[in-house]
Amino acid sequence: MAKASASSQGWLGPIRAWVAAQPLARLSYAALLIVLLGSAPFGGWRSTASDAVAQAAPGEVLSTGQLEITMERAIWSTRPALTFSANKRGVYVLVLGTARVVGDQTVGFQGIADSMRLLGVEDLYRTPNGTEKQTSPADQVAPELWYRDDATRLGALGPGMTYGVAFVFERRGAGSTLGDTLPVTVYRDTYRRHSINGDMEWLDPTPAYRLVLPLEERPPVSEDAP
Amino acid sequence: MSSTPPPLGPGRRRRKATAALLVVAALAVGRVVTDRLPGDDVTDRPFTVTGSLTDEVALRTGSVRVLELHGAPTIDTGIDGYRTPGLWLTASLRFVPSDGTSTLSYAAVRSRDGRVWTADGRNRISCPLMVALVPSRCVLNIEVAPEALPGAELLLAPLSTDQRRDSMAVIDLGITAEQVTQWQAQTQTVVLPDVEVGVA
Numbered sequence: 001m002a003k004a005s006a007s008s009q010g011w012l013g014p015i016r017a018w019v020a021a022q023p024l025a026r027l028s029y030a031a032l033l034i035v036l037l038g039s040a041p042f043g044g045w046r047s048t049a050s051d052a053v054a055q056a057a058p059g060e061v062l063s064t065g066q067l068e069i070t071m072e073r074a075i076w077s078t079r080p081a082l083t084f085s086a087n088k089r090g091v092y093v094l095v096l097g098t099a100r101v102v103g104d105q106t107v108g109f110q111g112i113a114d115s116m117r118l119l120g121v122e123d124l125y126r127t128p129n130g131t132e133k134q135t136s137p138a139d140q141v142a143p144e145l146w147y148r149d150d151a152t153r154l155g156a157l158g159p160g161m162t163y164g165v166a167f168v169f170e171r172r173g174a175g176s177t178l179g180d181t182l183p184v185t186v187y188r189d190t191y192r193r194h195s196i197n198g199d200m201e202w203l204d205p206t207p208a209y210r211l212v213l214p215l216e217e218r219p220p221v222s223e224d225a226p
Numbered sequence: 227m228s229s230t231p232p233p234l235g236p237g238r239r240r241r242k243a244t245a246a247l248l249v250v251a252a253l254a255v256g257r258v259v260t261d262r263l264p265g266d267d268v269t270d271r272p273f274t275v276t277g278s279l280t281d282e283v284a285l286r287t288g289s290v291r292v293l294e295l296h297g298a299p300t301i302d303t304g305i306d307g308y309r310t311p312g313l314w315l316t317a318s319l320r321f322v323p324s325d326g327t328s329t330l331s332y333a334a335v336r337s338r339d340g341r342v343w344t345a346d347g348r349n350r351i352s353c354p355l356m357v358a359l360v361p362s363r364c365v366l367n368i369e370v371a372p373e374a375l376p377g378a379e380l381l382l383a384p385l386s387t388d389q390r391r392d393s394m395a396v397i398d399l400g401i402t403a404e405q406v407t408q409w410q411a412q413t414q415t416v417v418l419p420d421v422e423v424g425v426a
Contacts (some may be wrong), residue, residue: 106334106344150309155347160371161311198266 056186056209063102065189066111066202067157069165071097074182074213076171079220081151086220090125090172093118095184095213097167099145101159108156111189113142114205116167120183123173135172143167182215272383272394279400286393287328287384293318293363295399297375297409298416301367308348310369313409317380318419319364321353329355331386332394333366337374344368345386352421363422372410375401 019027036044056062058072074095078087095116101107117139118124124141125134145154148164157163171178188208194201277283282291294317300307301314308314321330333351334344345351345368353364370378382395 104339104341106342106346106349108344108346147309149311150307152306152308152348156344156349157347158312158343158349158369158371159341160374161369163311 053185053207053210056211058211058213060211062186062209064111064115064187064205064208065191066102066107067115068100068102069097069115069186071095071116071167071184071186071211071213074184074215075218076178076215077218077220080166080218082221082223083151087170090123090170091178093121093124093169093171093178093182093215094146095143095167095169095182096148097165098162099157099165100162101157104159106156106158111202112145112154112157114187114189114202116143116184116186117141117207118169118183119185119207121169121171121178123171125170125172141169143169178215180215182213183210184213185210270390272389272392274394274396276396276398278398281397283382283395283397284324285382285384285395287325288321288323290322290330290364290382290395291320292380292397292399293320294419295401296416297401297406298412298414299410300415302415302417303350303367304418304420306348307415308367308369312369313372313375313406314367314369314416315375316365316367316416316418319353319366319382320361320425321356321364322361323356323358325358327355327357328384329353330364330382330384332381332383332389333368334381335368335370335374335399336379336381336396337370338377339374341371341374342381343370343374351382354421354423356423360423361425363419363425365418365421367418372406375399375406376403377401 022030039045059070061068061070074093076091076093078091079085080092080094084092095118099112099115118141119138121138123135124138126136126141144167145157146152146166146168147154148166154163154165185207186209187205189202190204190206191200191202192204193199194203273286275283275285279292279295282289296316297313298316299313300309301316302308315335319330323329330351330353332345334342336342343349345366349368351364351366354362356362378399378401380395380397380399382397383389383392385392
């Protein structure tokens with residue numbers, strides 16, 4: 001009878017017996033090893049992209065995913081152009097460079113807003129949700145993008161054109177002073193399917209590059225200037 | 227009193243194997259069918275209505291016709307003056323809502339190679355929300371890479387936020403390379419006309 005039972009279990013019999021004889025810890029390690037080996041054909045062993053933040057130099061072309069941007073220098077002023085209102089309670093901080101769309105579609109407000117932050121700079125000012133402005137942590141303060149040739153605000157960028165731009169921040173409070181350099185962090189988005197609406201979108205802005213730009217003061221422009 | 231389950235007979239084993247094979251086959255067929263069904267990019271496409279520069283194009287919400295088309299390196303909107311690293315394309319349009327209150331709030335220029343410049347930011351379409359059968363003049367300005375303008379099309383739709391499964395006018399602007407060269411050389415600023423209600 002015993003012989004008949006063993007043959008009915010076939011080749012699984014010895015394996016079952018061996019598994020039953022093993023301690024639980026060893027079985028756990030074996031299961032983990034099997035999962036690891038089994039994941040190999042599906043990319044489980046593929047190396048992932050490094051999430052380290054790279055050090056970049058002024059003027060270097062940096063990719064945010066949707067945009068290619070360069071940043072050359074920074075200025076601060078209470079009124080950098082006539083199209084700005086004179087700032088009596090703080091200063092405007094402008095990062096000067098270029099921006100160009102990588103793909104074939106217009107990049108809107110969010111793609112611009114996600115592109116960079118001034119991490120490490122205090123007392124940056126913003127308008128959260130359309131309410132009154134308030135100072136906020138630097139990682140929450142998005143820039144406005146202005147076109148330098150006519151000093152007007154760009155709410156979107158179309159493909160195929162390189163814009164000379166200023167990433168504009170406002171800073172208030174006299175608690176700290178600006179030095180002669182400005183730390184800038186450039187973010188990169190990931191193109192993936194949105195988990196709620198199912199659309200392919202640029203999401204998850206993550207710090208990708210860090211650079212330090214020379215910063216200098218600019219005297220305010222005057223209505224009376226020639 | 228442990229009891230060993232009775233061994234499977236050859237018939238029962240065959241039935242189990244057949245069932246497993248049928249499940250796998252059903253899954254494979256399902257996968258093949260879903261792979262061949264059109265995706266969202268096809269099923270959500272707007273219903274396009276094509277026309278040329280002089281045509282009256284009928285949309286779900288009304289009809290539209292291009293009245294004027296210009297290009298220039300600088301424009302004056304009446305509020306701001308804009309330059310561009312490309313070329314400003316400006317147009318005035320006649321829009322007549324057909325049934326109920328309507329407007330045009332989506333505009334874009336699409337090049338032959340599929341690039342799209344949308345009315346977003348300082349690129350704008352200004353069109354009054356108007357009751358049925360009352361014509362209005364809408365105005366648009368979009369900055370475009372100059373080399374993309376020959377053969378470009380103007381896209382117009384009722385809603386700026388969502389064009390899926392809605393009607394969309396696709397108007398061949400008939401722009402030539404010579405025209406683009408002339409527009410690039412233009413030194414005079416193009417002043418955008420005002421939005422008007424009741425235009426003929």
